[in-house]
Amino acid sequence: MEVENMYITLKTCVNGDPSESNLELTSTRLSLKIEEGSKDMIVKNLYVSIDPYQINRMKKYSSSQGTITFATQLVPREKIDAFGVGRVVVSSNPDFKKDDLVKGVLGWEEYSIVQPGSIISKIATTEFPLSYNLGVLGTSGLTAYSGLYEICKPKKGEKVFVSAASGSVGNLVGQFAKLSGCYVVGCAGSKKKVDMLKDKLGFDDAFNYKEEPDLKSALKRYFPEGIDIYFDNVGAEMLDAAVANMNLLGRVAACGVIAEYTDEGKRAAPNMLDVIYKRITIRGFLTYDHHDKHAGFISSISDHLRQGRIHVLEDISYGLENVPSAFAGLFRGDNIGKKIVKLADPREGIL
Numbered sequence: 001m002e003v004e005n006m007y008i009t010l011k012t013c014v015n016g017d018p019s020e021s022n023l024e025l026t027s028t029r030l031s032l033k034i035e036e037g038s039k040d041m042i043v044k045n046l047y048v049s050i051d052p053y054q055i056n057r058m059k060k061y062s063s064s065q066g067t068i069t070f071a072t073q074l075v076p077r078e079k080i081d082a083f084g085v086g087r088v089v090v091s092s093n094p095d096f097k098k099d100d101l102v103k104g105v106l107g108w109e110e111y112s113i114v115q116p117g118s119i120i121s122k123i124a125t126t127e128f129p130l131s132y133n134l135g136v137l138g139t140s141g142l143t144a145y146s147g148l149y150e151i152c153k154p155k156k157g158e159k160v161f162v163s164a165a166s167g168s169v170g171n172l173v174g175q176f177a178k179l180s181g182c183y184v185v186g187c188a189g190s191k192k193k194v195d196m197l198k199d200k201l202g203f204d205d206a207f208n209y210k211e212e213p214d215l216k217s218a219l220k221r222y223f224p225e226g227i228d229i230y231f232d233n234v235g236a237e238m239l240d241a242a243v244a245n246m247n248l249l250g251r252v253a254a255c256g257v258i259a260e261y262t263d264e265g266k267r268a269a270p271n272m273l274d275v276i277y278k279r280i281t282i283r284g285f286l287t288y289d290h291h292d293k294h295a296g297f298i299s300s301i302s303d304h305l306r307q308g309r310i311h312v313l314e315d316i317s318y319g320l321e322n323v324p325s326a327f328a329g330l331f332r333g334d335n336i337g338k339k340i341v342k343l344a345d346p347r348e349g350i351l
């Protein structure tokens with residue numbers, strides 16, 4: 001049997017801010033029969049994740065492209081692999097059978113062919129909505145969890161600053177830090193987001209970075225006793241300002257530099273004398289390296305969810321054709337929480 005498989009492809013490389021026109025929707029015929037001797041499976045995608053890192057794959061050059069398989073440069077007109085949640089339609093892989101629900105590297109497409117050895121696993125429980133497997137119980141959650149606990153090692157009473165705080169990773173960092181008894185301040189790009197951080201997520205304070213002409217003095221106001229931990233999602237001048245306000249033995253988790261993704265000329269230039277004399281640790285990390293913590297992470301966060309200690313923020317669009325606007329929207333600050341595109345209803349009869 002054959003189906004029409006719609007997918008998103010790169011039309012033109014991104015230079016600066018991404019726009020919908022960098023991507024396009026196209027389609028091809030796909031046979032749902034697996035070739036003899038292969039251990040592939042075919043997955044019908046239900047939800048796909050929209051992540052900022054994809055922009056660096058869409059550029060003519062980014063230093064990230066040669067570092068790790070999922071950061072490789074995208075080839076125009078080819079399919080785009082991306083995290084997702086789906087249902088197995090047909091499988092010759094002995095570890096998966098038809099109708100298994102799976103999460104891992106799938107694609108911005110309706111059906112994905114998954115080869116053995118790919119980053120893919122069964123979804124063990126349907127206790128929570130399937131979409132959580134891309135956010136709070138997925139890569140964003142593990143990023144917040146491993147970055148905060150492995151790198152920053154928060155202690156009760158410490159002062160924590162998080163940027164892009166209303167985003168998928170940032171909102172969880174702030175909520176986890178509050179659960180650890182820290183004083184937490186976040187920054188975000190609108191009043192609505194700032195209010196939500198304080199009123200709904202329980203941040204101690206929050207501010208709109210777009211309204212602060214001097215970030216160093218802004219952070220001095222919000223942290224009169226200094227910052228112990230900075231979870232950096234944006235880089236550039238925010239990192240400089242955070243370092244200038246850090247306490248002795250401060251820790252910075254360098255998670256992402258979204259303010260630099262769209263502006264090649266923009267670079268953080270923290271005062272290295274501060275770093276040295278205040279013995280500040282700035283450590284980059286990739287969630288990919290922390291999959292050994294996955295079981296502990298799922299168990300701990302599931303428990304928080306059951307007890308209602310974490311608010312889940314999801315921002316879901318519908319239909320593959322909305323992937324380009326969902327993606328470009330990340331860089332305009334359109335999203336609140338985890339940006340996801342839903343492609344099919346898990347309860348619908350699907351192939």
Ligand SMILES: NC(=O)c1ccc[n+]([C@@H]2O[C@H](COP(=O)([O-])OP(=O)(O)OC[C@H]3O[C@@H](n4cnc5c(N)ncnc54)[C@H](OP(=O)(O)O)[C@@H]3O)[C@@H](O)[C@H]2O)c1
Nearest residue numbers: 164167168169188189233255256257258259285286287333
């Ligand atoms: N190291 C890892 O393994 C890893 C894993 C996942 C994500 N990350 C990184 O973590 C960061 C957050 O990712 P996410 O998936 O949680 O995305 P997200 O925060 O849900 O979405 C991006 C947000 O970034 C903010 N933003 C966009 N352009 C900005 C700019 N120029 N300056 C400041 N803020 C800007 C926007 O919010 P505002 O309205 O607040 O501007 C936007 O909503 C990204 O840098 C990403 O690359 C790293």
